[in-house]
Amino acid sequence: MMENEVDGLDKRKAYILATVVYEYIATGEPVGSQALTQKYNLGVSSATVRNEMADLEAGGYLEQPHTSAGRVPSDAGYRTYVDALMSPEELGADERRRIRDEMRDARAQLDEIVEQSSRLLGRLAGNLAFVTKPQSDTQSFRYVQLIWIAERSGIAIIVTSLGVASQSLFELRNDLSPDDLTRLSNALNATFAGRLLRDCDDRSLTALTKSCGFGDDMAAAVRAAFIGARTQEQPGISASGAQHLLDQPEFRDVRKLRSILRILEEQRTLYDLVADAFDSPTASVKIGHELGSEELADLSLVTVPYRFGERAVGMLSILGPRRMPYARLLALASGTAETLSERLHDVEVK
Amino acid sequence: MMENEVDGLDKRKAYILATVVYEYIATGEPVGSQALTQKYNLGVSSATVRNEMADLEAGGYLEQPHTSAGRVPSDAGYRTYVDALMSPEELGADERRRIRDEMRDARAQLDEIVEQSSRLLGRLAGNLAFVTKPQSDTQSFRYVQLIWIAERSGIAIIVTSLGVASQSLFELRNDLSPDDLTRLSNALNATFAGRLLRDCDDRSLTALTKSCGFGDDMAAAVRAAFIGARTQEQPGISASGAQHLLDQPEFRDVRKLRSILRILEEQRTLYDLVADAFDSPTASVKIGHELGSEELADLSLVTVPYRFGERAVGMLSILGPRRMPYARLLALASGTAETLSERLHDVEVK
DNA sequence: TTTAGCACTCCGAGCAAGCGAGTGCGAAGC
DNA sequence: GCTTCGCACTCGCTTGCTCGGAGTGCTAAA
Structure with missing residues (x-):
């Protein structure tokens, strides 16, 4: 738990700081020099601890809520405790x-x-x-399914590696058949399945959609579907x-x-x-x-x-x-x- | 705001009760007879109000946190206020x-x-x-899409009238083709689309699935998918x-x-x-x-x-x-x- | 450098007094 | 006969006070 020098504190100061933080965490009461020496075997008297504490306060590790109260750790005190003084725990x-x-x-x-x-x-x-x-953007894309609802509208459903299905409705300018949508779904799946969602970029989506013979409106719908899956921005x-x-x-x-x-x-x-x-x-x-x-x-x-x-x-x-x-x-x-x-x-x- | 008799209270008692509740809601302080007569024009003196309040307390409409404090409405007092005394508000x-x-x-x-x-x-x-x-069970079923993943597994996605897609993975005992799944999807959609979700009962689902030539395992998967959509029990x-x-x-x-x-x-x-x-x-x-x-x-x-x-x-x-x-x-x-x-x-x- | 001793500070608990708001009741008034 | 006035009484809250305890910092001795 202790080296010889910690964060510019000598061994004893470090130990006292650790004990103060430990005790304060346990009790929530400002900890004074006497209480500390009584409860922990420090090998020195309360007066010595007092002096050390005064130093630690000067160094910014401890604070005093008011005169005649004990000391309380400052942010820096906790920081040193967490970084260097406390003994890590493992779960049983x-x-x-x-x-x-x-x-x-x-x-x-x-x-x-x-x-x-x-x-x-x-x-x-x-x-x-x-x-x-x-x-969502660290997940990978698994499947998209474009579902035909009516001649000019449908739903796009996207499934990612964690199964999060995002759905988006779309409207088109031209009539389409269910078969068209299936064909496009298959093409998208063949190309993109397994990619990270963030790598399914707008350009490749648009390119693929068009290469299957669909228009701008369909491409926009596909992009929107992927953006919806990806853009749960937070x-x-x-x-x-x-x-x-x-x-x-x-x-x-x-x-x-x-x-x-x-x-x-x-x-x-x-x-x-x-x-x-x-x-x-x-x-x-x-x-x-x-x-x-x-x-x-x-x-x-x-x-x-x-x-x-x-x-x-x-x-x-x-x-x-x-x-x-x-x-x-x-x-x-x-x-x-x-x-x-x-x-x-x-x-x-x- | 006031009839002649409300809930067994004469007009004046009802008015005093209403005023007490109103004032208490506004201030949060127990309201006394003097404060009430000063702030509201009741047309009677504080002593009269005091007598009425004593009656209201005896009737269970008001309570006294302690002697020498004002009165506070009881559950019954609020209840009467809400049911009969307060003037309903409309938004502007x-x-x-x-x-x-x-x-x-x-x-x-x-x-x-x-x-x-x-x-x-x-x-x-x-x-x-x-x-x-x-x-979810008051929503109606719109579409189901069974998506082929591998020979013996797939995802079922259910869309309801409010667009809530619920998804469930399934595993089967026998190989199936994507076309099989599409065929079943279409059959389910044709039969159930528009029904309330709670009316898509297990028996009809099973019957339809089997009538399309699928086995018990597929029927179970379909049931599970619908149950998943419906059973977000709370x-x-x-x-x-x-x-x-x-x-x-x-x-x-x-x-x-x-x-x-x-x-x-x-x-x-x-x-x-x-x-x-x-x-x-x-x-x-x-x-x-x-x-x-x-x-x-x-x-x-x-x-x-x-x-x-x-x-x-x-x-x-x-x-x-x-x-x-x-x-x-x-x-x-x-x-x-x-x-x-x-x-x-x-x-x-x- | 550490420790013992001591005067000093400050918080907070505990207590008492005073105030204010309110009640209930008997007697007087409309 | 209901309403009002006057009055004695109650009670909680605030204020001010004291006092004890815990802790500090300083000085002088070990």
């Missing part, structure tokens, strides 16, 4: 099994599986959890566990709660929070002001990607008070992500 | 227009329209609003506006809030709240204990159906403190329901 075998069992309850439908994982994670983590649905988000936030003493203040509820409903904002974590292949933690909003300044966010095959397609996140058990939540999120990734194969259209 | 032309305009922002996709209407209603009503998605619910509840003084107490957030996440409970309103063709109001749960005892629920064609297919609801402006919220819910009903035609598969 029985916990893994429990997660797997509960995930099995969901039917093999994409939405249900995602929702189930957000519910599960929210409950296990005792915090607000949310899960982005798989990004994936849906399933959130769960907001009620747990009420248990946290930091939410006595109702205004904070309101910010959170508002954000929950604006999926846009919620999505922005995790959006940049998309680029990182591993877990990421954002602490306090790192979330980029004063409203969220005393919250932290743990984000873990889940995969479909090799590709990261979505994110599981936990939003909670800065004072959250980071190691534990990272373990829970990773465990859930893993199980979610596995279950995605149950809905895969092969 | 400009408000209607605003609602219509905002609903236009949503794309012509069922889910988006429903979500938009819950967002809109939540914002306008300043309370938690939720909207059930159209019950429709999804889109909720919005929880943060407004925080503005209400009655939610200072955090426990109440927790109950609500919990209920919000358990769609089951939320659905149960409006389920019996489904039978009523008009607006319904549930007050306090009428919601059937101690947790919700100081809330009220306004529910209004929306239609697709002639048929009521879903509900818009507003959940808020018992102390809610009933007439206004009923008007808002009705107005939104109307606009939602109109917009449903934009997604209709004709």
Whole structure:
């Protein structure tokens, strides 16, 4: 848990910082030097701890709510703790099994599986959890079926690797037969099946449609269908566990709660929070002001990607008070992500 | 606003009750006899009002939080107010227009329209609003397309009148050709198109499939596809506006809030709240204990159906403190329901 | 450099007093 | 006979106060 020098802190300072953060996470009370020496065997007296704490405060790792109160970690303090001081946690075998069992309850439908994982994670983590649905443009195209409704109208149905059927109605200028549509469907399937949805670009779609002898209107309909499948520009988000936030003493203040509820409903904002974590292949933690909003300044966010095959397609996140058990939540999120990734194969259209 | 006798109350008692409820809804403070006579021109003195209030309390219409506090309406008081005393409200032309305009922002996709209407209603009503998605079994069946994937597997896609495509994968015991599937699709469409989904019963589906020369496995796949479309046994619910509840003084107490957030996440409970309103063709109001749960005892629920064609297919609801402006919220819910009903035609598969 | 001792600060719980709003009731008034 | 006035009483809420506890920082000694 400790090297000789961490982030410019000597061994003892680092240990004291770790202990303060640990204790504060556990109790939620500002931690004072005496309490610390009594509860943990630090090998030095409270006066020494006091001096060290004063240094840590000067270095920006700790803060004092007011004179004559104990110390509380600052963003930087948490950051150092998360990056260098805490001991990572692993889930036990029985916990893994429990997660797997509960995930099995969901039917093999994409939405249900995602929702189930957000519910599960929210409950296990005792915090607000949310899960982005798989990004549609990272999915691959499986089938399109153009269905004849009337001489000049039809429905296009697109099936992707995760079975998400998107549908769009279209109207044409010229009469067509059901056979025409079948022919075009087959041609599209032959050419594009297996490609990533984002690689089914407008130009190739148009070219293929025309080469089958259809006009601009049909080409536009085909493009629209693919755009509809691809352009759910920001994936849906399933959130769960907001009620747990009420248990946290930091939410006595109702205004904070309101910010959170508002954000929950604006999926846009919620999505922005995790959006940049998309680029990182591993877990990421954002602490306090790192979330980029004063409203969220005393919250932290743990984000873990889940995969479909090799590709990261979505994110599981936990939003909670800065004072959250980071190691534990990272373990829970990773465990859930893993199980979610596995279950995605149950809905895969092969 | 007033007959001579209302619910066993003489004219003056009824008027005083109405005024108390009105004032309490406006201020949230227990209302006393003096305050009432000062603010409203009752034509009698506070002492008389006091006597009347004592009677109303004895009759169960009012309650006293404690001696030396003003009166507060009881469930029965609100009930009488809603049923007989309040003057119904209508939306102004400009408000209607605003609602219509905002609903236009949503794309012509069922889910988006429903979500938009819950967002809109939540914002306008300043309370938690939720909207059930159209019950699938009241929708009519439009098209089924069985898509060939491999010799022994395929996808069945069902399109209903509101365009909700449900899809299900199937596996068969015997090889089939794409043409076989098209033939069966056409047969199913010819027979069932236009029927209510709930009238596409297992027996007729099986019979038709077999009469086309397919085996038990194919019949089972067809049944499963229709069941999947029909059996979303409890429709999804889109909720919005929880943060407004925080503005209400009655939610200072955090426990109440927790109950609500919990209920919000358990769609089951939320659905149960409006389920019996489904039978009523008009607006319904549930007050306090009428919601059937101690947790919700100081809330009220306004529910209004929306239609697709002639048929009521879903509900818009507003959940808020018992102390809610009933007439206004009923008007808002009705107005939104109307606009939602109109917009449903934009997604209709004709 | 660490520790012991000490004066000082500040928060928050607990208590008492005073205020204000409201009630109920008996007696007087229309 | 209903309505009103006057009055004593109740009760919760706010304000101000005290006091204890926890914690700090500083100084001097080990």
